[in-house]
Amino acid sequence: MTRITTRTVTYPADGLTMVGHLALPAGHDRRPAVLLGPEGMGLGDVERRRADALAELGYVTLAFDLHGGRYLGDPEEMLARCLPLLADPGRMRGIGHAALDVLRAEPRTDPDRIAAVGYGTGGAVGLELGRDGVRLRAIGTVNATTTGRPGEAERIRCPVWAGVGSEDPIMAPAQRDAFTAEMQAAGVDWRLTVYGGALHAFHHPPVDHSTVPGVGHHPRHARRAWRDVVDLLAECLPVPERPGDDPGDQPDAGR
Template sequence: MVTTRRIEYPVDGTTMVGHLALPGGTDRRPAVLIAHEGPGITDHQRLRADRLAELGYVAFVLDYHGGGRFIEDREEMFARVDELLADPDRMRALGGAGLAVLTAEPRTDTSRVAAIGYCLGGTMALELARGGADLKAVVGFHPALTTTRPGDAANITGKVLVCVGSEDPFAPAEHRLAFEEEMRAAGVDWRLHLHGGALHSFTHPDLEPDPAARPGIGYHRASAERSWRAMLDLFEEVFPSAV
């Protein structure tokens, strides 16, 4: 039986509010850190954590805005995203604070930890890995692929999976090529799955395509399901016989 609880933790004087999901039992389990999409934590990420706990993983959704806040205003949200994209050290610190919560959980097997993220959260997971965090796997769902410090990819120790849509305006072909070159130069064990016809945020079922209201953004069920399966395949590879 899965149990969940709200976790409050401080980062530089700000109270962050995350979501922890634990699988049944008392033994130590492999663990997954989850970084939310740009606007903030929603039930979508909480349910992802719960689903992973059902599969036997300890899962924690970190908060990188503070207070569990969801940013409704698009301009404010994009300004926040741009601020963090320009500051990889800040992203790594926010991600690292969430990782510290996850690894402090007694049920977590700290030798078997992965990080996944959606949108900016996917970029945060990648930046954590670039910063040298001990992660066996990193998965980015429709993340921004560029970084101001590509040379730091040499610090990545785990396996990397990135899933992006072919029609995502935030991950154009030139960004994908730059990411490939970054991974190749660093000798990372990486894979990039390009989902044909998918837009940005293709994993989010509440974001049906609406070109007028949300150009370039929209749910794509087949790609959402395929990318989830690809993530689980990677977990089976790095955590053999774990669940």
């Protein structure tokens, strides 16, 4: 296994002090980079493991924070913060830009070769960066077929891949259709993968706290979605590939 280094980074965003997880590949050269966004619950061990795995593949990776260092395991508290956030593109872009600034400031990062990959709310943040005209090499989302303000998707100038469960009641077929119509009308190079039988947050291992309705882990599709993310990055940000399972597909520690 390639030796990586990790460190915690703090930075201001959305009126909070965010606490991100930066993972660096071995070596001292500049590398392509990934901005990694978490589900609505916030940055946890699952995203940290994914960031570490991407660093092992050769990517400088910042798993960014949504809630000022907090993990919102209470569904009502999570929804109370995330629903207004998802309804406010400016706030999402502010959170994304703040994290992107941290990633770009890392000396190992090649600032011209950055992709955004996100899950749920973190994926919506990545899409809003694209709609804001940020130069990215790829945008990948799982559980985030969110739409933006009219006409702004035309600013996206990179491939967009989205993965969603067929039985996801949060990103339901009507929402998926609106997303793909937006991407198509904007001339985006887009792909949508629908994972049969999967619910919302199917990629996330089971947690020991209550969740919103319609959430459920699907181990087989979780592994497939991870491979799809890695394949997207290999296509748009090529570095030597290494096979591996989704490192997030383990129970969270300390929850």
